[in-house]
Amino acid sequence: MERLRATRPHLFVGRGESPLAFVETVGNAVRLVALDRSALQAGLKPGLTLADARAQVPELEVFEGDPHADLDWLERLADGCARYTPTVVLRPPDALLLDIAGCTHAFEGERPLAADVEGRLARRGVLARHAFGDTAEVAHALARFAGAPAPDEQRAVRRLPVAALGLDADDGIALTRAGLKTVGDVMARPLATIAARFGEEAAMAVRRLSGDARAPVVARKVAVPVVVERRFAEPVGRTDFALQVIADLVADAATLLEKRGEGGRRWEAKLFRTDGQIQQLRIETGRPTRDPAVLMRLFAERIDGLADPLDPGFGYDLIRLAVVLAERLDTSQLRLEGGESGEGTQAGEVAALVDRLSTRLGRGRVRRFASRDSHIPEQAELMLPAAAPPATGEWPATEPGEPPLRPIYLFDPPQPIDSIAAETPDGPPARFRWRRTVHDVARAEGPERIAGEWWRRHDAAIPTRDYFRVEDQRGRRFWIFRHGLYVETESPRWYVHGLFA
């Protein structure tokens, strides 16, 4: 078995000549977590506080550590390493283990393979160190604490410092104080005494490095997207036959999804014509499904809704169906057998209708309300596609006995009105003109003052809005506002923003 290890997978490597460090706030202190080579040469160590490090190396460049981004980067590197072996193990924060047993023949040996890995990583600016080992632990330790070359692996391991055991800092210091400087020193002692003094883990770590024990290796699994296709020896010229094939493919994909305990939410059928043109049919459902009947109904809707009908031309020679987005869907009992299938329930019916309409009219035309955390009326709520999973949000609670304080129609942008009759300062207009009609205000309530979101825009003062609920002589209720206070603006404009029932 052989292992490789990539170190310090940061995008910033090779940015400049000055030493780099990544910091993290631990407790109350900002400490270094990772350093580049020149910083290490300057004598800095991970764990040092930033202030001390700056005192030693004033030109130190500092970045905020981002463990999530590091992990993402490592995942991407792992994706790339899939070219060498199917078994790639992530060892966060900075190591990758490749199980290359039986995978070296394409590279004529392990060393050319390692050189290839390092070459590829170097092209992306990643500095990597590698080591081979019989077990995952040995390879990891050798790569991390590479020392002078040794004749064989066992001896190389024995020369490693005790830190390579991967114990916590206190135990490491205790081992060093006991005079045990290298892994070989520790191995020379009877395991029982090590276990008695430093705990079971220390003994286990020693056994792992000496190859007596093995830790289980969990390789990362990448879910393969579900793609099914059918090729034809002779081009297929009939649309209904093509549809029949799509139905078969949907059934195939459904079987695959069922095995994985998943259901598809986005499906894409591609019809490849012999003349090279590709026609695409995409459908989307609000809930994961693998029911061929439902899916075929949606595909039929989609074909109905096409601007140009499906044209087979000289015929299709390949039809491919892909599940673009799959989500977890546990097997449910059929309604026939007493279970409650999603189709039969009331909510299921509505979801199916929403899917049908979204497929026919387009995703954006079928909408649901979602609330947002904002006090600006037009920004406090969103219209989201109803096919998307429902958003959770709080809606303002209503006071019993209060009339509605928000309109049922909202104009976005608000519509300007002419305030005709003179108004009292800070009061509503007595009469205004909107859409060429004059409205006489009979009742009014206000102002409800809504200030702009000054913390979002810094360039200019945002006028405050004074909202009034007004009712005209004939009982029409409006939500109007004055844009700006009199102290803010010379002559503020009036707008109607909504209509009440």
Added chain:
Amino acid sequence: MLLARLRREVAGGGTTQTDARADDAWLTAGLQRAQLHEIYAAEAADGTAAIGFAVALALAGGALPVLWVRTEKDERQAGRLHASGLAELGLPPDSIVLVVAADEAALLRVAADAARCTGLGMLLVESRGRAPGLDLTATRRLMLAAEASGVTVLSVRIDAAPVPSAAATRWGVAAMPSVPLEAEAPGLPAFDVESLRRRGGPAGARCRVEWNRETRSFDPCPIQPVAQTALAGAGLPLVAGGAAARDAPASVRRSG
């Protein structure tokens, strides 16, 4: 108190306002589920009242969830739906699915499809202007679909004159001055409702109601005198002198 006042009104004679209970019966009898009903607003400005009344009817009948269909033109010109406002009428925003159709033909197709969905409580079709597609054939189709599926279909037609249709009932709705709260603040939503047509029953009744969100019911609402306060500088005549005089006790809620 309200009832007493109404009785007094009836005793005084002259108005169409009847007993509160009769009022309610009239409204509930008017709205049968699994039928097509039409709500007309003669003027564009009364459209909001018609929509509010339709939402209130949906809530009074407990017909949820609601699928709301309107056209893109409405969305642009008449303003978009405001969920907070609908919530304040009592309609939970989570129970609304809004479909914005490109044109009237798409609107009709969506309506025909949705009327067949048994999971829905109510289908609300909002149209503005003449909407020639909503003719006798289309409405009969909607009616049949509604009867089969149990969905109550409300066709709200704003700025349109009544045309022959297969609807079970037809209502005319207009905005109406509300009972003011303290300091002349606009009160609860109030509607002036007229039964224009009713299949198999008398029509022509007219009532003025306000919507009570808490009890999910309509309360009778007296005609309010207006233009009596400081705001009345514009000086319009009263709605009806007699009614205003009779309603004098209502003015205790008015401040100053």
